Amino acid sequence: MAAIELRRLTKVYPGGVKALDALDLVIPDGEFFALLGPSGCGKTTLLRTIAGLETATGGAVVIGDRDVTSVQPGGRDIAMVFQDYALFPHMDVTDNVAYPLRIKKVAKAERHRRAGEVAARLGLERLMDRRPGQLSGGQQQRVALARVMATQAQAFLFDEPLSNLDARLRLEARTFLKKLQRELGVTTVFVTHDQAEALAMADRMAVMEAGVIRQIGTPAEVFQRPANTFVAGFIGSTPMNLLDAVVRGDTLEVAGCAVPVPDAAAGLLADGEKVVYGVRPEYNAYAPKPADGSSEGALAGKVVIVENLGASHLVTLDVNDVTVQAVVPEGSEPAVGDEGFAAPRRDRALVYRDGELVTR
Numbered sequence: 001m002a003a004i005e006l007r008r009l010t011k012v013y014p015g016g017v018k019a020l021d022a023l024d025l026v027i028p029d030g031e032f033f034a035l036l037g038p039s040g041c042g043k044t045t046l047l048r049t050i051a052g053l054e055t056a057t058g059g060a061v062v063i064g065d066r067d068v069t070s071v072q073p074g075g076r077d078i079a080m081v082f083q084d085y086a087l088f089p090h091m092d093v094t095d096n097v098a099y100p101l102r103i104k105k106v107a108k109a110e111r112h113r114r115a116g117e118v119a120a121r122l123g124l125e126r127l128m129d130r131r132p133g134q135l136s137g138g139q140q141q142r143v144a145l146a147r148v149m150a151t152q153a154q155a156f157l158f159d160e161p162l163s164n165l166d167a168r169l170r171l172e173a174r175t176f177l178k179k180l181q182r183e184l185g186v187t188t189v190f191v192t193h194d195q196a197e198a199l200a201m202a203d204r205m206a207v208m209e210a211g212v213i214r215q216i217g218t219p220a221e222v223f224q225r226p227a228n229t230f231v232a233g234f235i236g237s238t239p240m241n242l243l244d245a246v247v248r249g250d251t252l253e254v255a256g257c258a259v260p261v262p263d264a265a266a267g268l269l270a271d272g273e274k275v276v277y278g279v280r281p282e283y284n285a286y287a288p289k290p291a292d293g294s295s296e297g298a299l300a301g302k303v304v305i306v307e308n309l310g311a312s313h314l315v316t317l318d319v320n321d322v323t324v325q326a327v328v329p330e331g332s333e334p335a336v337g338d339e340g341f342a343a344p345r346r347d348r349a350l351v352y353r354d355g356e357l358v359t360r
């Protein structure tokens, strides 16, 4: 088990694409770390550079106390699950899972026992005699996962390991993977497109954009206090409302309405300053327009769309030609055309100046 440290890690591909731009990152021993970001931001490149499958063009990769920047992949003592699994077509599931143990010269009975144990936890026990060609994509993916888990490497690297599983299996595999990682205590770096997966599984996560890390933090920090408007817009199953605002004393003028300055930005704004006001739809309380018509502290508008999210509804309001969204519990959703207002939670709303979070 070992920490992973990246120092000014840079990767420029032949042809000039800078996929990693002087990244600094420390992943402590035993941490479950997720890498998240839009397509092409450099997640896979980062993982492959840690594994040694890509050569860094600058900076260093340190695993434990060893600088492995110029060490071959086989000498780094890490195990990786690829998007394309890389299973041996001529071997059955048992031998595929046990393969790394064979390389380590573990006795046959012992490696079959360990392979059987891990495979059973991934629901593969009835498939042990099959070859990869006789398995579905999702089953192959589980075999690849089992193979990594059967090895006892210093670190695990997963590149979208659950992407081929159907929704239910994916949820089960997620819980299983997190539990197993915790039990084994192996430092794990996990690449995913799926932010719900990152938020659910990771101890900490990094959000990347174009070769740089835009925020590192726990899922709660990244969700509740995105450090910049890029992360704010990227994280969350419904995107954060990011609205142009002007500071007017202790209120903000937003879409022709006045809302209180959020707690996080209190005392940090200058009168007349132009900022961006951010509030997640989940922290934006919808209420019908009261009989007296007052809408103090809220964004008053007309309901234009109501979307069913299952146990709640996403309500889209038109507030003086600005789109504002709020999540309401099932049963209290308005109808399209209703007049209503959204009252952002002051303890949850945020302010961004030049794209960066205003905070103490």
Ligand SMILES: Nc1ncnc2c1ncn2[C@@H]1O[C@H](COP(=O)(O)OP(=O)(O)OP(=O)(O)O)[C@@H](O)[C@H]1O
Residues within 6 Å of the ligand: 013, 014, 015, 017, 018, 019, 037, 038, 039, 040, 041, 042, 043, 044, 045, 046, 193
């Ligand atoms: N072998 C390569 N040669 C040149 N450029 C590459 C190579 N591999 C990746 N790139 C470029 O490097 C950048 C980062 O790619 P990478 O695959 O790391 O992104 P990603 O975040 O993993 O994307 P995705 O989520 O789509 O898998 C992209 O602009 C990509 O086009």
